[in-house]
Amino acid sequence: MTPAHTPPPAAGSRPAPYEISAPWADALNRDVAEADARGEFPRDKWKAIQSSGILAVPFEEQYGGLGHTLTETMQALEGLGHTSRDAGLNFSTSTQIVSVGIPLQAFASPELKSMFLPKIISGDLITAHAITEPGGGSDAMNITTTARRDGDDYVIDGGKMFITNAPIADLFLLYVRTGAPGPFGLSVFLVERDTPGLGVGEPLDKLGLRTSPLGEVTLDGLRVPATRRIGQEGAGFLMLDHVMKREILFAFSITLGEMTHRLRRVVEFAKSRHQFGRPIGAFQAVSHKIADMKIAVETSRKWLADTGAKVEAGRDAAIDIAVTKTVVSEANKQTALDAVQIFGGQGYLTRTGIEQDVRNALGGTIYSGTSEIQRNRIASLLGL
Structure with missing residues (x-):
């Protein structure tokens, strides 16, 4: 099934986040706090992921995929992050796409592709x-x-x-x-x-x-x-390099969507929440935090778009991948902390979902290579 996404943007235009439409969006956002508290994989929501068609985006049509480019896949995953508040399910979705399907498509024999790719693309097999x-x-x-x-x-x-x-x-x-x-x-x-x-x-x-x-x-x-x-x-490192580039680009495209949604929510709150006779967004201490959040989101967007285009063109993007991973993961952590501060007591409560953003963001500076490892890599590639 084709995902209910907006069409890819015209060349040179700034891509807007793709949106996954109802009823899938409604299903993905049902009982998020309760599922998080239980720490259980939501199989009912996995059915919504399957139905949305997002798992098919980067794969060849002969196996049931949609045949979209790396950049288009990143835009679709950004839309998932913008739409779904279940960051854990979002992360498992990215893993499903990149962990086995991507290397099978690039490196496996025709027999293995035919045997497994259709069920990976449909989500009937989890990987x-x-x-x-x-x-x-x-x-x-x-x-x-x-x-x-x-x-x-x-x-x-x-x-x-x-x-x-x-x-x-x-x-x-x-x-x-x-x-x-x-x-x-x-x-x-x-x-x-x-x-x-x-x-x-x-x-x-x-x-x-x-x-x-x-x-x-x-x-x-x-x-x-x-x-x-x-x-x-002996070709494992070649495959690992191919996969890890896409793991970072796909997972942190979702992160970009989550950050974009968070920023919009913070702006709305800062306009509607009044203290001392005026909206809290009118106070410079708050407005500057929000301005910094906007800078972080757009910097992340720029690094993801440019690095994705470089990988798609087959150019050396080793430093770009390390910088992108570091920039986006650390921006996600900082904007989540700032959101808690701006929401104040309400941000500290689990029912608002803001504190959950902080807990989810911390993992991004660790998985797929820690921030420290990324900085070591950047320094090494600079000849230091």
């Missing part, structure tokens, strides 16, 4: 990619989970941690070591949940993005046919 390890964090070059060749199979042993969607995933993309340490020793395998030797832990309780389940994956003598390897042996 996760298992990269991070308990002792590794952002150090993907030192992945210790190993896969050894045994006839027509590989046998995989090790463990993964902090895996988004793991507790609910039907398909996993495993990044494991098949060779020596370094960029050419990683390989990637597609594994179904019920494969003997693959264990999935219970959802981990966490600060924010609580409706997006996070879990541990254990791999104990997991036997995987060589035909389930994606790409050539």
Whole structure:
């Protein structure tokens, strides 16, 4: 089904946020605070995500996709963030698109594409990619989970941690070591949940993005046919680089939509809330905070648009990706904190959803490479 989005903007124009229309928007925003408090994945809302068609946006039409560009996908995801107040579900949606579907489309055999892409695009199969390890964090070059060749199979042993969607995933993309340490020793395998030797832990309780389940994956003598390897042996880092660029661009396009909605809500509140005989927005201490929020939102928009265009054109965007991730994640955190301050006591209450924005925003400076890692990367790429 085609998503109910506004058409892509004309070349050179400033893109307006796409909007997901009713009834999907109504379903996505039902009982958000209650779902967050329970920390459960909202399967009823996943049906709304499926029906909206957003999962199909970047994929080839022959597999059930809509065939849109990277930039158009970013605009659609911005619309999801602008429309849906369930940031955890938004995050799981981005993960669904980028974790398995994107690398399958780019690197998998025609047989694997035909077998799995249609159900990934429809959302009938939920996906996760298992990269991070308990002792590794952002150090993907030192992945210790190993896969050894045994006839027509590989046998995989090790463990993964902090895996988004793991507790609910039907398909996993495993990044494991098949060779020596370094960029050419990683390989990637597609594994179904019920494969003997693959264990999935219970959802981990966490600060924010609580409706997006996070879990541990254990791999104990997991036997995987060589035909389930994606790409050539040792090509894992190439795939990881391809995926991580899009993970950052897609997830933080959603963040941009969430920030844009937050800014609009803060402006409305500052105009309607009166203290000392006038709207609080008339006080310079408040108005300057809001002005800074606007600057942060538009700076984030600029970095996302320019970096997305650079990636889409096939140009080197390594520094741009690191800067974009840092700028947008830190802008999201600061604007959420400012929103609480402007809403005052009401912002501190869970019923307004503003404090939830703060908890959700904190994760953005950690996942997909911490702000510290991004700054290290920028410095390294500058030759420092």
